[in-house]
Amino acid sequence: MIDKKNKKGSKDIRGVFALVFFAVVTAVIFNHMSPSGIALFGQWETQKGVVSANPKTNPINNSIDIHSAQLVSKIIKEKQRTIIDVRAREVFDMGHIPTAVSFPLVTFDDNFLQMLSTIKQHDPVLLYCSSVYCTDSHSFADLIMNMGYTDVKVFSGGFDQWQEKGYEIEKNKE
């Protein structure tokens, strides 16, 4: 009786291994071939910049990240870079980093000509979106670097970090 139960149990465990092995192999092959696949290891350390699963289609280049709100404040004071807010216009109007101009990622196709006319391709720019969990500024950075912008940086902590650190916020009047 006990022997029969043990046999049943060991068959179940063998089945578990077989199913999990099949699933793991299928998952790795599918992820490798799928255009929406991700890297085996993501970037999930907030100290290193914007966090992301590192998808194949939109890999995050953390080497262009600026992590410190203090440094961003210095950049603004010394007018070293043009600050671009890539969040939605309505969110920008509610509050943004001082001197920032609004070029939302969602309306990039409609506004890139205006951007080309106002910001020269050799001008240093600093992009930001909502937080370290937001990858929009990196997507925006990819787009403008393909358009020939050469000096592009991303404030990885975005508006949330700016606000948390207690820096001044500019609001658009109604």
Add this chain to the structure above:
Amino acid sequence: MKLRKIKNNYTDILVFFIKLILGISFIYASFHKIENPEAFAKILYGYGILPNFSINLFAIVVPFIELTVGFSLILGWFPRSAALIINMLLFLFILAIGFNLIRGHQFDCGCFSFASQNQPMSNILSLVRDLFMLGAGVFLYKSIKAS
């Protein structure tokens, strides 16, 4: 004798429906995660439980385990093993959701879609649903005869 036969028939029907419901639920729950592993990885990160190095690996593999056990249960390939994996997964989901609810950590369940709101109430409902499913899964495991 006759009464026992009728009882067995009812159990067989119940087992059939539980297999179908659990199988379809797991297959359905895997689709959006397979389609968008990036979003699922962010959901897993939001749980704040897994070590960072393992998040992508879980995001790639877990949906395929759900898909495999879902089909396995419905098609009758290693059904007891599939039920065992389903029970283990549900147990882990319950632990993860329960732990975050207790510590008051805001998170999105991501169970059947990524659009669900990370409200404590919807997470409590997810917990209750998973508990019911685990109960059904344990009953299923005990009821499926080893071939």
